[in-house]
Amino acid sequence: MPLTKRFGRLLRRLHRDERGALTLETVLIIAAIALPVLIVIIKYGWPAIRNYFDRGLQSLEQNTDDVTR
Numbered sequence: 001m002p003l004t005k006r007f008g009r010l011l012r013r014l015h016r017d018e019r020g021a022l023t024l025e026t027v028l029i030i031a032a033i034a035l036p037v038l039i040v041i042i043k044y045g046w047p048a049i050r051n052y053f054d055r056g057l058q059s060l061e062q063n064t065d066d067v068t069r
Helices: 002-016 023-069
Strands: none
Touching: none
8 A cells, every 4th residue: 555545544544533632622721711811920910929029038038137146
């Protein structure tokens, strides 16, 4: 059997096989919801999160300096 016919049969069989389609659809839906949420959190929430941790680190450094004196 020529290679092109085997390749064609493989593609037809692969196209008809629906195993995993529901999982793939679910993953795509979750990604479509999560990606914009993640972008918004990174764009607007990240500065606030970074400031929160910076303040915590500064407080920790100050308390450490107070203890060592």
